[in-house]
Amino acid sequence: MASEGGKTSSEYITHHLQNLQVCPTDNGWVWNDCTGNFLGINVDSIFFAVFLGIGLSWLFYRVAKNATVKNPSKTQAVVELLVDFVDTSVRETFHGENKLIAPLAITLLCWVFLMNLMDLVPVDWLPSLAHAGGIEYLKVVPTTDPNITFGMSISVFILIIYYSIKIKGVGGFFVGELMMNPLNPKDLGVPKIFWPFVMAFNFILESVALLAKPLSLSLRLFGNLYAGELMFILIALLGLWQLPLHFGWAVFHILIITLQAYIFMILTIVYLSQAHEHH
């Protein structure tokens, strides 16, 4: 594969890691020349993410619509197993009443899993197909695009802020949670004059901790999948040796795919349940 289209190894790798982009410029909409343009869109990432999301939603909707109590189909049994699993995970971690968290968790779990699963499609199949169809670049795994992972983790972050303020109030969140922890000036017996310094110190610490949540959430997923994808690309360069290595890495990657989807879901639940808790 290394010699496909007369490319060198490094060209092959860069080619595979390049998103199919479109962006508006002074000369109208331009394909694939969008570096640094914030208005650009990674068409392939969005396409596969939405495509998989629609497929997932369609499957779930069909199961939900045809679900029966007495005579569940096999698909229904599998979906129920998933729902029950997510429901148990949510109940174990989150003790409040919230109609959003469980559906959010199952959507994230299955959607992220499916997006990760695109990694197991041999690296050259879809790009070659697209190339034959006149599309130059195609990156098939949406979760190897930081836009996608950050898009999800920032949504979760907004929910964290929203529920924190909703449950604890603006003062309870900004002052009580971000400024009175971890060093509580009241407990430490600090004179009132020095409270602002302690609170500012706390605020810096806590803000970093808070911002680390969405950052770690998205970077963990992105990093794992990007590295996995890169491994597949590198293995694809090895000629005949790639066959056993591909198989081995794919088997190992199944674990990573599932685990990362699970971690993303569980951490979302944990962060949101923390947002609901009073200190």
Next chain:
Amino acid sequence: MDINLTLIGQTIAMIVFVWFCMKFVWPPIVGIIEERQTQIADGLAAAEKGTRALDDARGKVDEMVGDARTQARQIIDQANQRANAIVEEARNDANQERARILASAQSEVEQEVHRARDELRGQVATVAIAGAEKILAREIDANAHRELLDQLAREI
């Protein structure tokens, strides 16, 4: 690898999918699961109730069988007693009958003996008279000598 509008697009997509799941997927499936759980729990409770009812019925049956057995024993006892009584009665009747028949037979025999004896006596008297006639060779008036003849017959 730049951050661009894709991020916003993905956020919107995620909101839509999560909303869809929250609205159309999660509630019916959880509802179905919970309904099934209730049904299973109800079924198990009913089964337990049935088992308990069966135990109760079994106890009742045992009781009834015991009662029936006691009654049967009583009836058999009564029947035995009655049979014994009947046999006893029959035996008594038979004994009485035997005694009666025996008595009547005895009296008949006695009567027969008497009659035979009387007849014999009469015949003896006749013989005696005939003998006496022969001996005396003269007519003896049987009527005139009846008393004498009767006495003679009695002495035989």
